[in-house]
Amino acid sequence: MIKVNILHVLLIFILARTISCQNISITLPLNKTISWGNREIYGGFANLNASSTLQVDFTNVNKNISYIIFQVHSHLHNVTLYNNTYIKGSYISGTNVGLYSSIKPKLDTFYVYNPNVNINLKLYLSVHGYEKSDPIPGGCNMEFPIPISPFIQTSYNKDYILVDAAAARDSSDMICNTLDKVVVFFYKMYLPERNYDADTYFDGIKNMITMDAIDNFGEFIPENGDRMRRMLSAYPGTGAVYVAVAISTLNVSSYSVYVPTYSYACSPLVDGGCELLDDFLSQILCASLLFVGLFICFFGHRFFKTEMFLVGLISGVIITYIFISLTADLDRPALLGASVLSGICFGAIWLLFWWFYGIPLIAVLLSTLNVGFLFSAIIYYGLPGGLLALQVDLNFWTLFVLVMLMTSLMLVSMTFLSNILCCSILGAYATIFPFDYYLGSSLKYIIINTVRRAVVPQFNKAILSPPFEWRDAIISLLWVALATSGFLFQHFQNRGRPPFPPPPRNIRPVPSHLYYGTTESRRRRYETATTVIPTAIHTERTPLLG
Incomplete structure (x- = not known):
């Protein structure tokens, strides 16, 4: 009986194989x-x-x-x-x-x-x-x-x-x-x-x-x-x-x-073949951007020293990532680890500069340069392909830096408001970055394409032409909404306060009215200055030695 069943199974297998x-x-x-x-x-x-x-x-x-x-x-x-x-x-x-x-x-x-x-x-x-x-x-x-x-x-x-x-x-x-x-x-x-x-x-x-x-x-x-x-x-x-x-x-x-x-620019048949961030460190850094971005967007100017450190950290990470990619061949976890360590050092140096000198114009300059970099990257992201003049690296990077500097100079002229605006824009972009990654939209490539242009050989010939679908529209609206609400919230939160806090150790004399907590509020100073102290009225009956 067992032999008959085995024979039946074998015949069925052969028949199925023949049919297939x-x-x-x-x-x-x-x-x-x-x-x-x-x-x-x-x-x-x-x-x-x-x-x-x-x-x-x-x-x-x-x-x-x-x-x-x-x-x-x-x-x-x-x-x-x-x-x-x-x-x-x-x-x-x-x-x-x-x-x-x-x-x-x-x-x-x-x-x-x-x-x-x-x-x-x-x-x-x-x-x-x-x-x-x-x-x-x-x-x-x-x-x-x-x-x-x-x-x-x-x-x-x-x-x-x-x-x-x-x-x-x-x-x-x-x-x-x-x-x-x-x-x-x-x-x-x-x-x-x-x-x-x-x-x-x-x-x-x-x-x-x-x-x-x-x-x-x-x-x-x-x-x-x-x-x-x-x-x-x-x-x-x-x-x-x-x-x-x-x-x-x-x-x-x-x-x-x-x-x-x-x-698909990837292999869907391979497990994890279409993951942009396929290592643990990249995923941790991406997730942390959500909390860092929300903090900068809504509380960056209020906690000015923390903002100085975070802006310096982000700038240092981008600069170091590009520099190491051009000079060494490392896998992404090692490259990101080295970039983050360098960014921490860069953020500490930028904080120490404010700690000892406390020059608002210079302190805000780095934030405006970051917004200028982001604005130049957005223009590059949206450029049509086929512009042969911009395939020349000298032409492209000259124009890129020019737009970056012009944006920075226009913003830095209004130091207090520009710092709040920069915090809201940069913080909002950092916040949407993890959402963009997990939803599968393309706004993260605003920065990625610019870094590719800097470090990938022959990328000057690449046509960007990014997709813009419903996910991209949702993320774009979220970016605008976060940036607008962050700016309004910080502007309301800092109303009536001096524009910048005092540096903990200032080695140069600075007028005290520029910082938090050193004088009365503007309304109190105005009321004090406009208050008239009544004086006594003298008549002929007033004693001479009264």
């Missing part, structure tokens, strides 16, 4: 009418079992088309696409792949292989038909493994994403001698932040697969010096779909669309 590895074949009709804005003549989903192959043939081909681009899209897991023969130069592996086939003498038969063990895939199959005058995407390929490579390749690291495409070939140029006859434009579309759902991914691909869809949903990526490559700042956890369009310069109605691709 079975190869299937489909035939797609290609008789759909094409238009200028939509060259997709077939689009539909197919399921492919683990370790199985899908054979695709075609029938009823539209007589107006000269060639097709057959493309396959899979979410997260790679597939292998090849035609007729599975030899080197005839296949490509990836999540977004496509191959070219001419109508004459006949269309190729395509095969889609699922190399993943125990993983069944949902695929989106799309066929685009083009006329004889349309340029061939990837027709002048010199780097990719396929002679004609109509697909796009993406690569990424923690700082930026590279999007590469092979040069397109004009229909009249058989040997690629006139690359200037075809111009290639790149577009992108962000997916919802922190959303790795397959349906969201497929919707994003379909929204960037035709020219009409690209016009509706795509955002143009300007050229940054490389004709067939785009570098973009990485926002891990926020998916983006990328596509390129080849347009003939001789006839702008002739075009072709490359196979769209995507990137």
Whole structure:
């Protein structure tokens, strides 16, 4: 009885394995009418079992088309696409792949292989038909493994994403001698932040697969010096779909669309692969910013000496982080640890300066410089790409420092109010930073992109173009609300008080009325000065010695 049960289980396992590895074949009709804005003549989903192959043939081909681009899209897991023969130069592996086939003498038969063990895939199959005058995407390929490579390749690291495409070939140029006859434009579309759902991914691909869809949903990526490559700042956890369009310069109605691709700038399949802060020290520092930010935003000026230390600490951390990153190769925990230690020393030095000298103008200057730095970073964060003049480091940093200094000089002229304003702005930004991290929005990259520009090689060519979705809108409103309420609260809290407290040890003489607690309040001084002391009235009856 036991042997019979074991035999049944074995037969069931073999049968299930055979079914899961079975190869299937489909035939797609290609008789759909094409238009200028939509060259997709077939689009539909197919399921492919683990370790199985899908054979695709075609029938009823539209007589107006000269060639097709057959493309396959899979979410997260790679597939292998090849035609007729599975030899080197005839296949490509990836999540977004496509191959070219001419109508004459006949269309190729395509095969889609699922190399993943125990993983069944949902695929989106799309066929685009083009006329004889349309340029061939990837027709002048010199780097990719396929002679004609109509697909796009993406690569990424923690700082930026590279999007590469092979040069397109004009229909009249058989040997690629006139690359200037075809111009290639790149577009992108962000997916919802922190959303790795397959349906969201497929919707994003379909929204960037035709020219009409690209016009509706795509955002143009300007050229940054490389004709067939785009570098973009990485926002891990926020998916983006990328596509390129080849347009003939001789006839702008002739075009072709490359196979769209995507990137999350991270790996959702790896546990913690999309975490920006993946070490304990970074997470502790991020969480502590919430309490530090709230304190500075609402009580910074009231506790002036503590503010001096914290502003010096933050400035020291940023400066040291950039300096060490440029001079040494350390992992992030060690880099942050060294930066925090240096920042503590810098904050102590700045506090001692106030402790002994007590010059309000100099003390407030560092806070205004920090606000100027933040303002310059916001401008850089929102700049459109393609500004070749700002790719030169000398031009960029000169303009950056100029905006920073001008902002500081405008604020420092009103010392008392500017210090309260700086506390509210800086404290509010420090407060929203942890919220921004945990919600998955992008305002934290105001500072991160500026630091990247300073320390990451070739980041001057990166297009920032950050996403702005509902999470970003909420965080922005929270920032404005915190900064406004913090300024009003501190201004009301310090009403009637001297503008700055006295330094504990002052080695220079300073008028005493500038500090807390050394004189009566302004209202008391005014009342005392305006009070008239009545004098006695003398008459002839008043004694002479009275």
